[in-house]
Amino acid sequence: MRVLMVVFGLWIAGVAAxxxxxxxQYAPLSADEWNQxxxxxxxxxxxxxxxxxxxxxxxxxxxxxxxxxxLEVLTDHARCSEFMPHxxxxxxxxxxxxxxxxxxxxxxxxxxxxxxxxEMVVRRGDAESTLxxxxxxxxxxxxxxxxxxxxxxxxxxxxxxxxxATLAVYHxxxxxxxxxxxxxxIVDFLSTRSVPEVMDKTRTRVEALWQEERRATxxxxxx
Numbered sequence: 001m002r003v004l005m006v007v008f009g010l011w012i013a014g015v016a017a018x019x020x021x022x023x024x025q026y027a028p029l030s031a032d033e034w035n036q037x038x039x040x041x042x043x044x045x046x047x048x049x050x051x052x053x054x055x056x057x058x059x060x061x062x063x064x065x066x067x068x069x070x071l072e073v074l075t076d077h078a079r080c081s082e083f084m085p086h087x088x089x090x091x092x093x094x095x096x097x098x099x100x101x102x103x104x105x106x107x108x109x110x111x112x113x114x115x116x117x118x119e120m121v122v123r124r125g126d127a128e129s130t131l132x133x134x135x136x137x138x139x140x141x142x143x144x145x146x147x148x149x150x151x152x153x154x155x156x157x158x159x160x161x162x163x164x165a166t167l168a169v170y171h172x173x174x175x176x177x178x179x180x181x182x183x184x185x186i187v188d189f190l191s192t193r194s195v196p197e198v199m200d201k202t203r204t205r206v207e208a209l210w211q212e213e214r215r216a217t218x219x220x221x222x223x
Contacts, residue, residue, distance in 0.1 A: 065210030
């Protein structure tokens with residue numbers, strides 16, 4: 001009975017430790033940021049998380065494809081390792097349409113790996129669609145194998161003055177947990193250093209798919 005109580009207590013602690021799903025909110029873009037976006041640049045926005053252990057950042061870009069194509073790519077979770085930087089493997093455990101639970105394995109420099117489990121939820125709308133996620137417990141993982149916490153979101157809106165384009169915001173906040181001496185780079189690697197790369201790789205993937213879809217539509221209309 002005592003063993004059962006201990007196990008149950010650990011399970012409760014793990015569940016309680018999970019952060020809530022985030023709200024996809026971000027500060028309005030400045031005139032300078034809009035100017036950078038209009039010239040095809042990715043805007044990096046380092047953020048103050050209010051927690052010294054949590055690094056947060058977001059990147060903003062205009063992707064020349066509609067929101068529907070963005071969602072098609074971002075919700076194909078099993079294939080995101082084909083283009084997402086440092087994602088070595090994704091194992092989808094549950095998929096109920098707009099809610100997915102999946103195990104992620106990251107391949108970091110120097111042969112380091114990190115594994116964690118995410119709950120991801122899609123919310124679709126005409127003005128904005130979002131994909132939000134949070135870390136949930138993965139029983140059996142040693143703390144050194146995983147990270148303490150991560151949450152984030154994609155916000156997708158039709159881009160102003162850019163037909164068939166998406167204003168995309170990628171936001172992530174991560175607490176890598178205890179980092180051994182000499183491996184402080186992992187903290188930055190999981191936040192500010194990888195955030196603009198995620199936007200670039202995603203843009204390349206989405207725009208390539210959109211071009212394929214346009215060619216397929218054109219060939220059907222003009223056999």
